[in-house]
Amino acid sequence: MAGICCGVVAENEAAAAVEARSRASRRRRLELRLVSDVSVPPSTILDIAPAKRKKLELFPIPISRDCGNAVENCKRIEENKNNSISDSSKPESVKLKEALKFGMTSVCGRRRDMEDAVSIHTSFTTKNTSYFGVFDGHGCSHVAMKCRDRLHEIVKQEVEGFKEEESVEWKETMESGFVKMDKEVGNWCVEGENSSTCRCGLQTPQGDAVGSTAVVAVVTPEKIIVSNCGDSRAVLCRNGVAIPLSSDHKPDRPDELLRIQEAGGRVIYWDGPRVLGVLAMSRAIGN
Numbered sequence: 502m503a504g505i506c507c508g509v510v511a512e513n514e515a516a517a518a519v520e521a522r523s524r525a526s527r528r529r530r531l532e533l534r535l536v537s538d539v540s541v542p543p544s545t546i547l548d549i550a551p552a553k554r555k556k557l558e559l560f561p562i563p564i565s566r567d568c569g570n571a572v573e574n575c576k577r578i579e580e581n582k583n584n585s586i587s588d589s590s591k592p593e594s595v596k597l598k599e600a601l602k603f604g605m606t607s608v609c610g611r612r613r614d615m616e617d618a619v620s621i622h623t624s625f626t627t628k629n630t631s632y633f634g635v636f637d638g639h640g641c642s643h644v645a646m647k648c649r650d651r652l653h654e655i656v657k658q659e660v661e662g663f664k665e666e667e668s669v670e671w672k673e674t675m676e677s678g679f680v681k682m683d684k685e686v687g688n689w690c691v692e693g694e695n696s697s698t699c700r701c702g703l704q705t706p707q708g709d710a711v712g713s714t715a716v717v718a719v720v721t722p723e724k725i726i727v728s729n730c731g732d733s734r735a736v737l738c739r740n741g742v743a744i745p746l747s748s749d750h751k752p753d754r755p756d757e758l759l760r761i762q763e764a765g766g767r768v769i770y771w772d773g774p775r776v777l778g779v780l781a782m783s784r785a786i787g788n
Contacts, residue, residue: 601631601720616642618649618713625653626660631720637733639780640711644686644787648713652682656717671719675728679715679786686787712780712787716747731782750784752776757783 601623609615616638625632632653638645656678663669714731727735729747737744750757753774761768761776761783769778776783 603631603633614642616640616645616713618642618645620649620653622653625719626657626666629722630666632656632717633720634715634717635733636713636715636786637731638711638713639785640788644711645713647686647689648682648715648786651685652678652715652717655681655685656719666721671726675717675726679728679730682715683786710779710788712785714782714784715786718746730784730786750782752781752783754783 603621603623605619605621607615607617607619618636618638620632620634620636622632624630634649634652636645636648656674659674659678660666660669663674714729714733716729716731716733716735717727718735719726725737725746727746729735730750732749732751733747734749735746737746751774752758752761752768758768766776768774768776771778773781775781780788
């Protein structure tokens, strides 16, 4: 390290004598500094070995070690390990009750307006039951929005008709909920309530070309109930393998094709099978 001398000494002047510092004087200064900074009895300092005094120059403040806290910390670490082991051995139903993680995203694509809607209710009938719905609108967005705002309420009313949630007939409940939703949307379109807010009202006063698919999943601690209308899909990913939970209602599906023909309709292949050459799905809410 380079140093700079701040004093000027003439040639005929003698330099000031440097006071010699003995080891005993340095120890006394160390003892005085420790006594003034830290409330430690002088007898304790005098008993410290010379080799340990060098360490006190670097660490003048003694660090207290609380053995009681160390024991408590060890106990907490052991408890955390036991909890982690017990959590891994818990059944899936118990884990679901503790926390249900979910995420969603929507992309409009190349269409002018967003016609799809998503509905999520983590506390559906109980705190441990969640409701998820995806609605793919066509023609306009108002049917998908109506399903987003109302279908979970209709299904909830159907579930509340049973005395206990364990006794719910889910197939009957979901079918009834979808039918009621379809009737409600049909009456709503006929009354023309959407004509003032939707662009579809300018094309057809009753909005009869507007509809929406629907896929709903009700997740309980014991089971997953999935219902769909149209070609929106529900898929379960288990260990990296995709497991389909719904079946698309496509016009070329054998049972759907027979149903369309018996109802007096036709399936025309126009960029794929379509009902009357228009709709790419054979079932929908609204039309």
